[in-house]
Amino acid sequence: MQLAIDQATLALDSLEVLVGCVIIEDGNIIAAGRNRTNETRNATRHAEMEALDFLLVMGYSGFSFDLRALILPIESSYAFAQLEFHQGT
Numbered sequence: 603m604q605l606a607i608d609q610a611t612l613a614l615d616s617l618e619v620l621v622g623c624v625i626i627e628d629g630n631i632i633a634a635g636r637n638r639t640n641e642t643r644n645a646t647r648h649a650e651m652e653a654l655d656f657l658l659v660m661g662y663s664g665f666s667f668d669l670r671a672l673i674l675p676i677e678s679s680y681a682f683a684q685l686e687f688h689q690g691t
Contacts, residue, residue: 606672609636609649616641623649625657627667633657 607625609622613636625633635652639645 603670603672605631605634606670609634609645610670610672613637621649621671623653623669623671625653625667625669632662632667633660 603624606622606624609624610620611622614620615621616636616638618637618640621637623635624631633653633656635649635654636657637649638647639651641647650669653669
């Protein structure tokens with residue numbers, strides 16, 4: 603989930619809603635995305651769609667993967683920006 607957190611942080615840094623996403627296949631991350639709705643002025647550019655579109659552009663033809671998104675409410679954005687997150691072991 604660290605990459606999803608990193609993507610959410612990039613979204614926040616770009617004045618987007620704090621959402622990051624990773625797509626995992628067989629334990630390997632195959633795509634990642636972040637919210638880009640404000641940046642692109644396109645309401646469909648959510649983190650999940652960004653990651654899925656990456657797979658389409660790369661010619662991905664698999665049908666079995668996990669999509670994991672880190673979604674925090676807007677009220678948490680400021681607190682998230684002030685904290686340092688560490689992946690647990």
